[in-house]
Amino acid sequence: MKISVKLIATYRELLPPGTQGNKIEIDVPKGTKISDVMMQFNVPQDDSSVIVVNGLTVPLSTVLVEGDEVAAFSAIAGG
Amino acid sequence: MNGWHGRILRVDLTNSKISMEDVDPKIARDYLGGRGWAIRYLTDEVDPMVEPLDPENKLIFATGPLTATSAPTGNRYMVVTKSPLTGALAHSNSGGDFPTWMKRTGFDLFIFEGKAEKPVYLWVNEDEVEIRSAEHLWGQDVPSTTDALLAETSAKAKVACIGPAGENLVLMAAIMNDKDRAAARSGVGAVMGSKNLKGVVAYGRKNPVFAEEKKMRELSIKIAKEVGADMLAGSSLREYGTAYVPQVTNSLGILPTRNWQEGTFEGVDTIDGPTLTEKYLIKPKPCYRCPIACGRLTEVPDGPYAGKGEGPEYETISSFGSGCGVDNLAAVTKANYWCNELGLDTISTGMTIAVAMEMVEKGYLSEEKIGQPLRFGDPDAMIDMVQKMAYREGFGDELAEGSYRFADKYGHPELAVTTRKQEFPGYDPRGSQGMGLLYATSNKGASHMEGDVAYEEVFGVPVKEDPHSTDGKAELVARFQNAFTLIDASGLCVFLAVRYVFSADRMIWPVRLSQLMEYTTGIAYTPAEVLEAADRVYTLERMFLLKAGSTEDTLPPRMLNEPLPDGPAKGQVNRLDDMLPEFYAERGWDENGWPTEEKLKELGL
Numbered sequence: 001m002k003i004s005v006k007l008i009a010t011y012r013e014l015l016p017p018g019t020q021g022n023k024i025e026i027d028v029p030k031g032t033k034i035s036d037v038m039m040q041f042n043v044p045q046d047d048s049s050v051i052v053v054n055g056l057t058v059p060l061s062t063v064l065v066e067g068d069e070v071a072a073f074s075a076i077a078g079g
Numbered sequence: 080m081n082g083w084h085g086r087i088l089r090v091d092l093t094n095s096k097i098s099m100e101d102v103d104p105k106i107a108r109d110y111l112g113g114r115g116w117a118i119r120y121l122t123d124e125v126d127p128m129v130e131p132l133d134p135e136n137k138l139i140f141a142t143g144p145l146t147a148t149s150a151p152t153g154n155r156y157m158v159v160t161k162s163p164l165t166g167a168l169a170h171s172n173s174g175g176d177f178p179t180w181m182k183r184t185g186f187d188l189f190i191f192e193g194k195a196e197k198p199v200y201l202w203v204n205e206d207e208v209e210i211r212s213a214e215h216l217w218g219q220d221v222p223s224t225t226d227a228l229l230a231e232t233s234a235k236a237k238v239a240c241i242g243p244a245g246e247n248l249v250l251m252a253a254i255m256n257d258k259d260r261a262a263a264r265s266g267v268g269a270v271m272g273s274k275n276l277k278g279v280v281a282y283g284r285k286n287p288v289f290a291e292e293k294k295m296r297e298l299s300i301k302i303a304k305e306v307g308a309d310m311l312a313g314s315s316l317r318e319y320g321t322a323y324v325p326q327v328t329n330s331l332g333i334l335p336t337r338n339w340q341e342g343t344f345e346g347v348d349t350i351d352g353p354t355l356t357e358k359y360l361i362k363p364k365p366c367y368r369c370p371i372a373c374g375r376l377t378e379v380p381d382g383p384y385a386g387k388g389e390g391p392e393y394e395t396i397s398s399f400g401s402g403c404g405v406d407n408l409a410a411v412t413k414a415n416y417w418c419n420e421l422g423l424d425t426i427s428t429g430m431t432i433a434v435a436m437e438m439v440e441k442g443y444l445s446e447e448k449i450g451q452p453l454r455f456g457d458p459d460a461m462i463d464m465v466q467k468m469a470y471r472e473g474f475g476d477e478l479a480e481g482s483y484r485f486a487d488k489y490g491h492p493e494l495a496v497t498t499r500k501q502e503f504p505g506y507d508p509r510g511s512q513g514m515g516l517l518y519a520t521s522n523k524g525a526s527h528m529e530g531d532v533a534y535e536e537v538f539g540v541p542v543k544e545d546p547h548s549t550d551g552k553a554e555l556v557a558r559f560q561n562a563f564t565l566i567d568a569s570g571l572c573v574f575l576a577v578r579y580v581f582s583a584d585r586m587i588w589p590v591r592l593s594q595l596m597e598y599t600t601g602i603a604y605t606p607a608e609v610l611e612a613a614d615r616v617y618t619l620e621r622m623f624l625l626k627a628g629s630t631e632d633t634l635p636p637r638m639l640n641e642p643l644p645d646g647p648a649k650g651q652v653n654r655l656d657d658m659l660p661e662f663y664a665e666r667g668w669d670e671n672g673w674p675t676e677e678k679l680k681e682l683g684l
Contacts (some may be wrong), residue, residue, distance in 0.1 A: 008323065008327055009326065009327075010315045010318055013313070022348075022353070047541075047543075047583075050327075050538065052330060052647075055330055055331045055646060055648070056547070056647055057545045073323075073326075073327055074315055075538060077531075077540050077574050077577060078316065078321045078323065078324040078327065078393060
């Protein structure tokens with residue numbers, strides 16, 4: 001199934017070389033969890049990252065479904 | 080005194096009289112400095128019912144005990160007065176170089192009172208203080224004024240001044256320092272303009288004396304090394320400035336779009352940090368001695384929006400960009416340059432234009448009446464209106480009153496997204512519940528700088544909170560309000576403070592901040608004591624605005640009754656009523672939001 005991964009600001013560097021912008025669409029097997037995808041992109045899965053699915057805060061063990069968008073960025077003050 | 084100089088410079092503009100006075104050590108300790116001292120003096124000396132632009136209002140510049148110290152980012156000052164925009168309290172914060180230069184004059188506070196007969200500026204060279212004519216500078220923009228003042232005084236000095244917007248009493252006029260930094264919010268520039276005070280020039284070599292020099296230096300170095308390591312590891316703030324944030328808020332569906340009608344913007348990719356860095360960034364520009372360097376020195380090299388200056392930051396992008404439906408970063412940057420040069424708050428200016436655009440879109444106001452096109456997504460119309468607002472030219476005169484007064488005049492106050500008549504910063508409270516409670520209860524009207532719980536709801540600092548939940552938000556907002564009050568009183572910058580001088584947990588306990596305060600002042604402050612002092616300051620501010628008649632803690636109807644139509648927060652409104660009673664109890668206020676007798680007594684007020 002297809003999902004998309006958006007890596008924001010400094011996390012853009014974790015996307016494959018040549019990726020346009022900050023988002024990539026990938027194929028994953030059914031049953032894939034958020035944590036599996038984050039591991040694939042070497043996104044730290046601790047308090048140093050903010051990871052959301054479709055803009056919502058959910059546990060990293062959540063199983064993804066077709067069309068989900070996982071977004072991640074480094075936890076740092078802003079605004 | 081240590082840390083503080085314990086001295087105030089008082090400038091009576093009506094009588095051209097300058098005096099210097101000492102600060103009572105008990106006030107010094109109990110109110111911490113900066114924002115804390117300023118509200119104490121404002122409360123003691125100004126009737127809360129004063130008309131903000133009358134000579135009886137006072138304008139206070141305030142540094143903190145950590146301003147001009149080795150503490151990283153110890154380079155902030157506050158401007159405190161009664162706001163002409165909100166009718167409540169104004170406390171606006173700025174960095175750059177000026178705050179350190181101001182503190183080195185040997186005074187912690189400058190208090191301006193009365194009104195000069197003709198335009199003047201103040202030149203403070205330690206104890207040599209002069210009120211000089213500024214008639215030749217009236218009407219000039221911020222860069223020209225700054226250059227002229229430095230030429231007339233000393234090239235080594237630093238300048239804070241107003242532009243045409245402040246002179247013209249525009250209600251969102253800023254006080255600019257070092258040309259591009261702004262004490263921006265709540266119309267503090269209009270108060271300065273009402274006093275015929277064009278600028279303040281500061282120079283001195285009176286560094287504050289520290290009680291424990293060695294410990295102060297060691298802790299400062301330790302913090303600076305931690306920040307430095309984080310910056311080397313790759314920091315979004317260093318790489319992109321706060322311009323990285325639109326992607327974050329857009330992902331959460333809380334990026335204000337077309338005057339808060341939507342929470343996601345289709346043009347976000349063209350107005351974000353990487354685009355800014357790639358196309359227009361010359362280099363990051365730090366405030367004095369700041370290891371973070373979130374400031375952006377930029378240049379739009381050619382085309383209709385060519386220019387050079389500082390910015391834009393996130394808030395500017397969310398107001399002039401998504402807020403006005405403009406997906407052209409060069410135009411947003413140009414609007415930012417104009418605001419800096421003319422002396423305007425970018426948040427209120429952009430968001431007020433956005434309201435006018437919605438009035439046109441809905442047919443409530445014709446472009447004939449406005450005298451120019453003003454549609455969402457039209458960058459030229461937007462930039463044109465910025466200039467008209469600063470000069471109160473044509474329809475710009477109407478918008479110079481801020482979005483609430485403007486929308487109310489034309490029969491549609493519901494379109495103004497404000498609290499206490501001040502425009503919201505760029506976090507939609509329908510998808511960030513705690514931010515709604517913060518805006519509703521803020522002492523200065525809608526402001527993220529009053530206790531930015533977006534740190535947790537949006538950015539995950541120090542821990543991530545669910546932005547859609549109201550659980551625990553009353554406590555969280557109260558805690559952040561006190562923490563930010565403490566930071567503002569100390570003279571540090573919030574970007575450093577929350578992460579590096581508080582505990583890295585939900586309690587945000589000011590462990591290192593109280594140490595820095597102790598090493599600087601020699602007073603054995605504990606974390607609990609500095610937080611209690613912050614509570615005292617916050618509560619005294621609250622009393623000032625209540626006595627000024629600003630008693631209603633609420634949000635505009637769009638936030639309470641119109642669900643977000645798109646994005647992750649689709650269908651949601653802000654549930655303020657679920658949080659407000661608990662928040663009042665948390666703060667020790669009664670059911671109407673007034674601090675109880677017990678609370679006032681406990682704080683010695």
